[in-house]
Each structure stands twice: as C-alpha cells, then as structure tokens.
Amino acid sequence: MKIETIVAQAGIGADPEKGSISVPIYHSTTFRHPALGVSTGYDYSRTANPTRKVLEDTAALLEEGCRGYAFSTGMAAVTAVLMLLSPGDHLIVSDDLYGGTYRLLEKVFGRYGVTARYIDTSDLSKVAEAIDPGKTKAIFIESPSNPLMKITDITGVASLAKSNNMLTIVDNTFMTPYLLQPIKMGADIVLHSATKYLGGHNDVLGGIVVAANPEICEKIGFIQNSTGNVLGPQDSWLIIRGIKTLALRMERQQENALKIANWLNERPEVSKVYYPGIAAHAGHEILKTQAKGFGAMVSFKVTDTAFVEKIVNGVKLISFAESLGGVESLITYPAKQTHGDIPKEIRDQIGVTEDLLRFSVGIEDADDLIYDLKQAIEGGNSI
Ligand SMILES: Cc1ncc(COP(=O)(O)O)c(C=O)c1O
Structure with a gap:
C-alpha cells in the first residue's frame, strides 16, 4: 500500500462494532475485565490505550518498524530512547541538532554518566574516528540537521554502526516518513517530535518512537510504561487526524x-x-x-x-x-x-x-x- 493511502486511512477499522470513520477517543483510564484472567487487551491506559494504540500502529506502519510508541512530547520520546543507555555509555551525536536534545544530553543524561560527542555526521570519516570501541553504544542523527540542514548518509552511518555493535537512532522530525524512512536504510530507532509535521497544525504536543526489531520495541515499551510518559487519548486523536493529510x-x-x-x-x-x-x-x-x-x-x-x-x-x-x-x-x-x-x-x-x-x-x-x-x-x- 502506498504511503498516501496509509495516512488517509489511518484508524479506519479501529472500531469494527460501530464502524466509525473517525477514531473513537477512549478517555477511560481503566478497562473492565470480562472474567478472572481474561482481558480485552486493555487493562490500564498508561500501559495501553485504544486511541493511542491506533496512533502507535499507524506510526509503525509508516516507518516500517515493528512497533510504535507515543509520548507526551518529542523530548519525552528522545528521553525514552536515551534511557536505553547505561552509565558509562558513550553516544555520537550530530553537532548541529535541536538545542533541547543537546540540553537533555548535557544537563540531564550527563549527570547519569552518559556522555555525548558532537560531530559533523555528514562526514562519515568523522563518525568512524569518533567511535570509542566498546564504549560508544549509539549514534544519534538529525538529517537534515536543525537548523543548518546538513545531510547525513543514513545508510552509510547505519552500516558503520552495525559493524561496531552500535544503535543508529534517527530524529526524523524534519523529513517525516512520507519523505524518508530511516529503518529501511538500516536505522534501529526512528523518533519524532509529532508536535511538528505529524500533528501539522500547531495545536498538539507529542512524540513518537518506532523501533526496527522486537527486542528494542520491548525495551521502549517497558520504559514507556515504567516512566509513565504517555500521550493522552485526545492528543493521540489530534495527531491521527493530522497524519491523514501529511x-x-x-x-x-x-x-x-x-x-x-x-x-x-x-x-x-x-x-x-x-x-x-x-x-x-x-x-x-x-x-x-x-x-x-x-x-x-x-x-x-x-x-x-x-x-x-x-x-x-x-x-x-x-x-x-x-x-x-x-x-x-x-x-x-x-x-x-x-x-x-x-x-x-x-x-x-x-x-x-x-x-x-x-x-x-x-x-x-x-x-x-x-x-x-x-x-x-x-x-x-x-x-
Ligand atoms: C528536530 C526536533 N526534535 C525534537 C524536538 C522536541 O520536540 P517537542 O517540542 O515536541 O518536545 C524538536 C522541537 O523543536 C525538534 O525540532
């Protein structure tokens, strides 16, 4: 199916009983269990919410990943991804990137022993030079970078990262999956400030993470549920509606x-x-x-x-x-x-x-x- 069709049809079929075209907004925080040990698939909205799930499934489909996760903001999505790292881990980051991500790395994750080195990732040789074997666990790219629009060869970086056992993380906010699908190019994790093009109307904050394989998906899902950094149902609906015209x-x-x-x-x-x-x-x-x-x-x-x-x-x-x-x-x-x-x-x-x-x-x-x-x-x- 072409991406134009996927976006326009986002959420269709999510309500088979009533057949609503617009995705229902499930404000319920909790869900009745039909019997002991039986679940409708939804227990508590922090863990999973039917409206948020439509957005998360749509994001996974658009980015061609195994699962999507929706967070309260783009920074919450970045935070969840960085939580995959542990004290002592090192990260290579595009030197020209959103200032909030720089602030999060320097002022928050730095305190927990995660260090970052900022380099021009549009130059593959500089990426290779910056790898500290055994210590560098991931590379975080913005391409085009914010605000100087530097372009990184995502395929090249992803293959370099794979051969060094590193994760490739791409902030795809500027391009959107309509224009660029980093997972198809070898990236392990794609994230978005959904506040931007996915929402598209300057009326909702949100963040998205999509991972390429089930192991990373499970870790992100665990972090999302454990930290409680989820997108509300009303905001999920606004982003689903935005995506339809992406x-x-x-x-x-x-x-x-x-x-x-x-x-x-x-x-x-x-x-x-x-x-x-x-x-x-x-x-x-x-x-x-x-x-x-x-x-x-x-x-x-x-x-x-x-x-x-x-x-x-x-x-x-x-x-x-x-x-x-x-x-x-x-x-x-x-x-x-x-x-x-x-x-x-x-x-x-x-x-x-x-x-x-x-x-x-x-x-x-x-x-x-x-x-x-x-x-x-x-x-x-x-x-
Ligand atoms: C490229 C990029 N990533 C992440 C963010 C953070 O997103 P949010 O403002 O939704 O937290 C921004 C915000 O401007 C951004 O431009």
Whole structure:
C-alpha cells in the first residue's frame, strides 16, 4: 500500500462494532475485565490505550518498524530512547541538532554518566574516528540537521554502526516518513517530535518512537510504561487526524519551500541559504537518493544582523514563533530561541550564529509568503 493511502486511512477499522470513520477517543483510564484472567487487551491506559494504540500502529506502519510508541512530547520520546543507555555509555551525536536534545544530553543524561560527542555526521570519516570501541553504544542523527540542514548518509552511518555493535537512532522530525524512512536504510530507532509535521497544525504536543526489531520495541515499551510518559487519548486523536493529510501538506510545503529558498538566494540582503532542495546544497545529491523530497525547512543568513530584527518584527503574515512543521508559516531565531541553551562559542563554531534565521514554510500561497518577507526586509528604515 502506498504511503498516501496509509495516512488517509489511518484508524479506519479501529472500531469494527460501530464502524466509525473517525477514531473513537477512549478517555477511560481503566478497562473492565470480562472474567478472572481474561482481558480485552486493555487493562490500564498508561500501559495501553485504544486511541493511542491506533496512533502507535499507524506510526509503525509508516516507518516500517515493528512497533510504535507515543509520548507526551518529542523530548519525552528522545528521553525514552536515551534511557536505553547505561552509565558509562558513550553516544555520537550530530553537532548541529535541536538545542533541547543537546540540553537533555548535557544537563540531564550527563549527570547519569552518559556522555555525548558532537560531530559533523555528514562526514562519515568523522563518525568512524569518533567511535570509542566498546564504549560508544549509539549514534544519534538529525538529517537534515536543525537548523543548518546538513545531510547525513543514513545508510552509510547505519552500516558503520552495525559493524561496531552500535544503535543508529534517527530524529526524523524534519523529513517525516512520507519523505524518508530511516529503518529501511538500516536505522534501529526512528523518533519524532509529532508536535511538528505529524500533528501539522500547531495545536498538539507529542512524540513518537518506532523501533526496527522486537527486542528494542520491548525495551521502549517497558520504559514507556515504567516512566509513565504517555500521550493522552485526545492528543493521540489530534495527531491521527493530522497524519491523514501529511502527504498533501508535505507536498505543498516543500513546493513552497523551494520557491522561497530560490527567492532568498537572489536577495542581496541574504548571504547564504540552507535548503537541501537547492542543487548547490552540500547534501542535495545524497538526500535525492535517500528521500522522496527535500522537506520544507529553510534557514538563511543575512548580510547584517540588523536585518534579523527587521524581518522578525516586520513580518505580518508569517509568525515570529518557535516550532515548525505546521500549516502556518513560522520564522524562528535559533540563536535566541530553539538553540539558546547551546553555549555561544559552540553555536559559533558550528555556524548557528546571530545572523541566522530558520523558516518553517507553511501551506499558504508562496507568493504571499514571499511578499511578506520582501516587505519585512525592505520596509521601515533602511540600514
Ligand atoms: C528536530 C526536533 N526534535 C525534537 C524536538 C522536541 O520536540 P517537542 O517540542 O515536541 O518536545 C524538536 C522541537 O523543536 C525538534 O525540532
């Protein structure tokens, strides 16, 4: 079955008795047992909930894994995955990644003896060099990375990881399974901030983990139930509803993103555009072979930091706000928002500098979005 069909049909058949098309929302925390030792399959909603299960099954189907798990947020999903590690374990991590993941690793997992080394995972030789045999247990990738859109050769990293007994973990938030399916490329675990493209409407927080094999699935399920970090039924329903239009939204958003990236590329106020859909982008060719598209996240640097203020204060249609992936376009200032917790010297070193803006392109008309950016860049006092 094609992915467009899987997403549109998400949850159909989940209610065979009544035949409802929209998945029922089971608010019940607990479930009656027909008799001693007999269960309907549901006992207590922390362990399993029928609405959450539809979302989890849909995620597993989309990512082609053995099971899916839904968490309260993307960070809760990342936390559950990192809990697979033990004190003394070492992890290789993409150096350009969501600041919240960096914060979690440094300020929380570091206290429990899990250490991380941040490297440019788009360079396979650097990944190989960073492996500490016996100690490095996993590699955690964001591709495209957040916010500089670096592309990692997931197949290459996964095969390197396998030969060193390491897990490959991919944060697939930016691409979604509609565009990229890391498990098919050898990854062991895929996770999402479902708050972004899966939900798609900036109205629900959620996280997803899908693992490739039953052994890891069981461990993740155990962590989910033990820590109680689950997604509620109402929020599960919102994400199921969001997923139904994932294919349409991604197509429209990436079409808009390409037009905007090309427009930004021509602007004298813009010094660099980071969009993997542009042929000159470093990872363009690799992503072309690994994914069905290039996504809808565009970052760009301006020639003068004064343009940052002009743009974020001047946009009228586009919202200056954190987050990404929704139908509404958002512009973010990574140095002060999403990546503000990364020390400035590290940010400068990797290129998340004060002249960088990140644009989550929505489904609006591309010309309207371009017009909004243009009036913001050109408007007010000239600098
Ligand atoms: C790539 C990526 N992963 C994970 C997260 C964390 O997700 P959440 O905000 O749902 O906790 C984010 C949030 O922006 C993100 O951009």
